[in-house]
């Protein structure tokens with residue numbers, strides 16, 4: 001499943017970048033990371049500007065999945081099923097991660113799916129690695145790879 005990750009902010013040299021690279025390298029194919037600059041202004045202006053750059057970076061007919069605390073939080077198995085559906089749609093798949101102030105409403109409204117990684121707020125640079133790990137896990141679930149050890153009674 002070829003997918004693009006539109007993410008506000010830049011990896012500086014550091015642990016988050018290495019962690020993302022480690023999981024992303026396991027994905028077949030890896031996510032195509034597009035880093036978008038942090039905007040300036042009031043929190044509302046900043047969200048609006050960052051939202052505009054996310055929307056501008058979407059290819060035509062993109063199927064957009066927004067990483068959003070207020071979205072649905074599927075199990076890893078349910079996420080694996082969702083990734084099959086997204087693949088079957090045969091549209092350019094894009095994930096979007098907001099910056100420190102979160103995603104603008106223009107982005108969450110445009111998204112066809114709002115994906116939550118649970119009710120905890122994670123730092124946006126770490127969310128990239130969490131998403132890559134869960135997409136890798138989803139691939140393993142779909143191919144019965146033993147990386148995912150489902151709980152059994």
Ligand SMILES: C[S@@+](CC[C@H](N)C(=O)[O-])C[C@H]1O[C@@H](n2cnc3c(N)ncnc32)[C@H](O)[C@@H]1O
Nearest residue numbers: 067068097098102103116117118120121122124
């Ligand atoms: C530091 S968070 C922004 C917090 C902001 N107050 C909000 O409510 O969105 C930065 C970005 O990371 C992503 N993010 C953080 N925690 C998340 C979670 N539990 N589930 C999904 N996405 C999350 C979202 O894309 C969010 O816009």
